[in-house]
Amino acid sequence: MAVLTYALRRLAWTIPTLVGALVVIFFLTQAVPGNAALARVGLSVDPETIAAVKASMGLDQPVIVQFWMYVQNILQGDLGHSWKTGNAVTFDLAQRIPATIELALITLVITIPFAVTLGVIAATWAGSWIDKAIQTYALLGMGIPLFWLAMMSIFVFYFLLGWAPPPSGRIGILDIAPPYVTGLYTIDSLLAGNLQLFGSVVWRLMLPVICLTLVSAAPLVVMIYNVMGVQLRSDHIRAATAAGIPRGQVVGRFALKNIMIPVLTMTAHLTRLLLGGAILVETVFAWPGIARYAVESMQVADLAPLQAVVLIITAFTLAVNLIVDIAYFWIDPRVKVAAA
Amino acid sequence: MTILDDSVSVAAPVETPAAAAPSRRKARRKWPLSLVVGIGIIIAWVAITLVVPPLMGRSATDVVYGAKLLAPSMDYPFGTDALGRDILVRVAVGFRYDIMVAMSSVFLATVMGLVLGAIAGTSPEWLDNLIMGVTDVISAFPSFVLALAMAAAFSPSPIILIISIAVVFMPYYARTTRAVIMTEKGKPYADAARAMGFSAPRIVFLHLLPNSVPYIMTLIATDVSGAIMVTAGLSFLGFGVQPPNAEWGLMISEGNSFIISGEWWVSFFPGAAVMSLISAFLLIDLGIRRIQQKF
Numbered sequence: 001m002a003v004l005t006y007a008l009r010r011l012a013w014t015i016p017t018l019v020g021a022l023v024v025i026f027f028l029t030q031a032v033p034g035n036a037a038l039a040r041v042g043l044s045v046d047p048e049t050i051a052a053v054k055a056s057m058g059l060d061q062p063v064i065v066q067f068w069m070y071v072q073n074i075l076q077g078d079l080g081h082s083w084k085t086g087n088a089v090t091f092d093l094a095q096r097i098p099a100t101i102e103l104a105l106i107t108l109v110i111t112i113p114f115a116v117t118l119g120v121i122a123a124t125w126a127g128s129w130i131d132k133a134i135q136t137y138a139l140l141g142m143g144i145p146l147f148w149l150a151m152m153s154i155f156v157f158y159f160l161l162g163w164a165p166p167p168s169g170r171i172g173i174l175d176i177a178p179p180y181v182t183g184l185y186t187i188d189s190l191l192a193g194n195l196q197l198f199g200s201v202v203w204r205l206m207l208p209v210i211c212l213t214l215v216s217a218a219p220l221v222v223m224i225y226n227v228m229g230v231q232l233r234s235d236h237i238r239a240a241t242a243a244g245i246p247r248g249q250v251v252g253r254f255a256l257k258n259i260m261i262p263v264l265t266m267t268a269h270l271t272r273l274l275l276g277g278a279i280l281v282e283t284v285f286a287w288p289g290i291a292r293y294a295v296e297s298m299q300v301a302d303l304a305p306l307q308a309v310v311l312i313i314t315a316f317t318l319a320v321n322l323i324v325d326i327a328y329f330w331i332d333p334r335v336k337v338a339a340a
Numbered sequence: 341m342t343i344l345d346d347s348v349s350v351a352a353p354v355e356t357p358a359a360a361a362p363s364r365r366k367a368r369r370k371w372p373l374s375l376v377v378g379i380g381i382i383i384a385w386v387a388i389t390l391v392v393p394p395l396m397g398r399s400a401t402d403v404v405y406g407a408k409l410l411a412p413s414m415d416y417p418f419g420t421d422a423l424g425r426d427i428l429v430r431v432a433v434g435f436r437y438d439i440m441v442a443m444s445s446v447f448l449a450t451v452m453g454l455v456l457g458a459i460a461g462t463s464p465e466w467l468d469n470l471i472m473g474v475t476d477v478i479s480a481f482p483s484f485v486l487a488l489a490m491a492a493a494f495s496p497s498p499i500i501l502i503i504s505i506a507v508v509f510m511p512y513y514a515r516t517t518r519a520v521i522m523t524e525k526g527k528p529y530a531d532a533a534r535a536m537g538f539s540a541p542r543i544v545f546l547h548l549l550p551n552s553v554p555y556i557m558t559l560i561a562t563d564v565s566g567a568i569m570v571t572a573g574l575s576f577l578g579f580g581v582q583p584p585n586a587e588w589g590l591m592i593s594e595g596n597s598f599i600i601s602g603e604w605w606v607s608f609f610p611g612a613a614v615m616s617l618i619s620a621f622l623l624i625d626l627g628i629r630r631i632q633q634k635f
Contacts (some may be wrong), residue, residue: 020477024486028493139626145569147576148592148611151599158601166600268394276484280573284596295577298492310489314481 007326014318021314022074029303031054073309080304084297091307093290098183099170100282100289106186106205108214111270115217116263119224123232124251134221141218146277150211150284164207164283165200167285175200208285213270216273220266227262230257261332268324275313343385374626381620385435392432396559400433400586409603416480419605421594430586431609437587438617441498441580442567445505446560453513454552458544461521472518476513483508487570491579501580505567513556520552558628565621572614588614 051060059071073080079089102126118289122134156163170185171177178188178197230239232255240250275291282292294309393399407424411415418427460471478486490504524530525548533543572589574580581587583594586611595607 016473017476017480020473021480024477025489028489116490139619139622142613143565143615143622145572145574145576145589145592145611145614145618148607148614151596151607152611155599155602155604157606159600184419272482276482279484280486280576281579295488298488299578306489306492310481310485313485317482318480335429 003326003330006329010322010325015323018315018318020073021318022184022311023067025307025310025314026070029307030063056074074099079308079311082302082305084300084305089304090161091292092305093308093312096288096290096293098185099287100278100291102170102184103205103208103212103281103287103289104271104278105184107209107216107274108267108270110209111213111220112267113322114213115266116224116259118217119221119253120228120256120259122221122245123225123228124233126229134225134270138221138225141215141221144215145280146211146215147280149215150208150281153207153211154284165204168180169208169286169288170201170204171197172204184253198275207314208281208287212277212281216270216277219273220270222268223262227259228255231258239336242256264324264327264331268320272317275317283298367503370581372627372630374623374630378620378623378625378627381616381623384616385439385617388432389435393429396426396429398426398429401584402429409598409606411603411607418609419603421591421606422598427591427593427605427609430591431613432586433586434588434591434610434613435617437498437581437585438568438571438589439504441501442564444511445502445567445571446563448502448506449509449563450513450556450560452510453515454517454549454556456510457514457517457552458521458549461518461548462525462540462544466631468518471514475514478507481508483566484570484573488574491574493542496579496582497583501571501574505570506542508570508573509563509567512559516555516559517549517552519546520555524548524551558625558632560623561621561628565618565625568614568618568621 021263077090079295081087082089082092082169085092118134118137122131123133154164154167158166165172178185178194181191186198187202189195189201232251237250240254241247265285270324278289279291279295281287282289283295286292290309290312294306297303298306367610396497398404402425404420404424404426407416407420409422410420410424412419416426416428418431421427421430428474444502456471456475460468462513463471487504487508490507491500494500530543530547535548538547571587572592575587575589576593580592581590583590591610592614595603595605595610598606
């Protein structure tokens with residue numbers, strides 16, 4: 001029951017932040033003067049027409065009224081119109097969201113065990129060569145620009161070695177997308193029983209996922225390393241070691257259990273990383289996801305898609321934070337005591 | 341906060357500044373290797389950016405006709421780009437953009453954070469809530485996404501770039517400063533200053549605020565590295581430094597279309613440059629932390 005109360009309180013906390021985010025997104029796009037009306041009718045139209053179009057779009061209203069209209073539209077599920085694609089933004093997004101989700105989800109599933117393993121190994125054998133190797137990887141991983149790593153991997157694995165496909169999106173030019181079930185091509189192609197297509201889809205996911213994983217795991221490795229280091233120096237681990245319990249068990253059974261909560265925090269953190277990284281990876285690999293949609297729209301000053309994508313990403317981030325906080329409350333009794 | 345959003349403090353046993361003070365001289369005797377290497381890389385970059393362009397006798401925008409997309413050679417150690425410009429010179433000059441934008445934005449973020457945090461920590465509750473609410477909203481966005489949206493909303497220029505990055509990096513500084521002011525303002529020395537009749541701004545800025553410096557110092561090196569990443573990333577997407585300027589992220593994007601045809605050097609060298617500079621600041625950060633651990 002306490003969890004439910006906490007969840008509701010925490011949700012009530014999120015709403016003002018979301019409203020604030022809406023204000024920011026709305027006013028950022030206000031900074032571009034008269035864009036929406038001009039974009040719709042073109043530059044070579046007489047002022048009267050522009051004024052009429054402005055009025056029809058509600059752009060002659062005070063800013064507050066416009067903001068209220070914007071919020072009302074969002075609540076009704078209307079995210080505006082993209083003049084570049086000529087579609088409703090919701091329509092465009094529906095087509096592109098699965099591509100981003102597939103990329104992010106697979107990366108997330110790989111990154112967490114990868115980072116935990118490296119962090120735990122480095123902390124357990126602190127000072128050894130393997131620790132140094134992992135530390136070096138973490139430093140380089142945090143220092144490398146993601147888009148550059150992506151480009152260099154294309155050069156090496158596509159141009160030089162021919163192991164990877166060209167950076168042209170989710171499926172090959174000659175492939176036909178699997179029948180729509182989940183929108184995730186990996187799952188859909190398996191459901192359709194088309195193993196050849198599945199292979200092609202996985203092949204195309206390979207480089208983007210590896211690049212995203214290598215970069216987003218690096219800061220997590222450092223975090224795990226620090227948390228694990230503290231754990232291994234703690235009294236109960238020393239006691240267990242002194243009691244003669246083998247090292248493998250001490251690490252695996254006692255220390256590992258206590259780093260699960262930080263790992264939970266990291267999941268929230270990782271989604272933020274991935275969504276930022278997705279913008280760059282999607283651009284380099286011509287991945288037809290929402291991040292690339294936003295960037296392409298921005299480049300021609302088409303602002304509705306940008307507003308929508310920033311809103312979705314932010315709302316998603318807030319939701320993940322919310323879920324993680326509630327899960328925290330559920331798992332860790334100390335949080336319950338502090339909240340009570 | 342860095343672009344990597346490295347702000348989740350899983351294990352953050354921050355020592356008090358008072359405890360940190362006494363043995364500073366002792367620690368200075370031997371600098372950690374990472375600090376030395378980090379500073380060394382930056383000094384090397386300063387030297388490169390000053391020496392290379394005159395040495396090669398070309399500027400970053402000089403176009404050599406008939407020298408398009410030449411592979412690295414004795415004449416052009418880093419090769420030339422699609423317009424026939426010397427990539428070595430452009431990489432050397434690019435350092436100036438990236439370091440200037442990154443350092444100015446972190447400086448601006450620090451100043452904004454200090455001022456807002458100080459105001460929040462000393463003002464009535466509604467204003468405090470308002471300022472903290474604003475920082476919460478900013479932190480709600482993934483930092484790269486917000487910086488991108490801001491940079492895209494205005495016409496691209498280095499100033500807009502600096503402001504965008506600064507706003508995104510500001511919340512941590514504001515929150516830290518506020519927390520420090522909150523704890524410090526009740527201490528006896530603050531009472532003493534008040535009893536001596538000093539003005540409120542003087543007490544806040546000269547007496548209370550310096551206490552937040554140790555906390556903020558630890559973050560600056562990481563943030564500069566994050567700011568370099570954002571600068572390069574935004575320019576890569578076309579919302580930062582504009583052509584024909586030599587900026588690393590922009591140069592990498594100029595090489596993007598050549599990567600599948602094998603002209604790797606157009607984007608390889610600027611990317612390696614970004615990596616070396618970011619790593620330098622990360623190493624400095626590591627070194628600073630080692631020194632702090634010794635206290």
